[in-house]
Amino acid sequence: xxxxxxxxxxxxxxxxxxxxxxxxxxxxxxxxxxxxxxxxxxxxxxxxxxxxxxxxxxxxxxxxxxxxxxxxxxxxxxxxxxxxxxxxxxxxxxxxxxxxxxxxxxxxxxxxxxxxxxxxxxxxxxxxxxxxxxxxxxxxxxxxxx
Amino acid sequence: xxxxxxxxxxxxxxxxxxxxxxxxxxxxxxxxxxxxxxxxxxxxxxxxxxxxxxxxxxxxxxxxxxxxxxxxxxxxxxxx
Numbered sequence: 001x002x003x004x005x006x007x008x009x010x011x012x013x014x015x016x017x018x019x020x021x022x023x024x025x026x027x028x029x030x031x032x033x034x035x036x037x038x039x040x041x042x043x044x045x046x047x048x049x050x051x052x053x054x055x056x057x058x059x060x061x062x063x064x065x066x067x068x069x070x071x072x073x074x075x076x077x078x079x080x081x082x083x084x085x086x087x088x089x090x091x092x093x094x095x096x097x098x099x100x101x102x103x104x105x106x107x108x109x110x111x112x113x114x115x116x117x118x119x120x121x122x123x124x125x126x127x128x129x130x131x132x133x134x135x136x137x138x139x140x141x142x143x144x145x146x
Numbered sequence: 147x148x149x150x151x152x153x154x155x156x157x158x159x160x161x162x163x164x165x166x167x168x169x170x171x172x173x174x175x176x177x178x179x180x181x182x183x184x185x186x187x188x189x190x191x192x193x194x195x196x197x198x199x200x201x202x203x204x205x206x207x208x209x210x211x212x213x214x215x216x217x218x219x220x221x222x223x224x225x226x
Contacts, residue, residue, distance in 0.1 A: 053202060053204065057204060114225050134224060
């Protein structure tokens with residue numbers, strides 16, 4: 001299940017949804033808002049999503065992870081709106097029979113989310129400027145934000 | 147000519163000054179829509195770095211567009 005929300009992400013509560021009698025492992029990833037990107041001091045982030053498709057594509061990614069790594073449960077929550085430094089922007093949680101599948105599925109999901117979901121991030125810098133962030137793969141092609 | 151509803155997101159929306167507009171375009175594919183609206187979204191990225199959806203389904207850039215379709219133009223994504 002993937003959820004988009006403007007409310008704070010509370011990982012402990014989300015973790016409880018992944019309990020399963022057959023699960024021997026739980027792995028989670030939290031993406032946090034940090035105060036610097038590519039040398040720019042960042043004050044806050046703003047996430048924009050096209051939710052209908054973000055959810056549709058996100059469910060596809062989670063289904064792929066379940067199929068590929070035989071996980072028991074795989075969930076994701078992504079924030080939208082204005083976020084402050086230290087806020088949790090994205091959470092991915094996976095339960096599986098064994099740790100290898102849990103680690104691998106968690107990594108697969110967060111990597112896929114970052115390049116496939118219609119979500120954009122605008123950085124607001126301490127100096128008053130702002131700029132849309134490009135994904136790493138695209139940045140490698142020479143585009144810079146702002 | 148086809149009437150296409152074009153939706154812009156993030157930097158494309160800011161460049162175009164609107165989130166959505168109905169345009170009459172001489173286009174066959176999603177890539178044609180991207181090219182025909184270049185002066186609106188002013189993408190600095192080649193089409194291959196961007197994504198497109200047609201009527202709420204992710205699509206390939208060579209997918210055909212029909213009269214009445216809604217085409218979603220997505221700049222390079224950056225979730226997480």
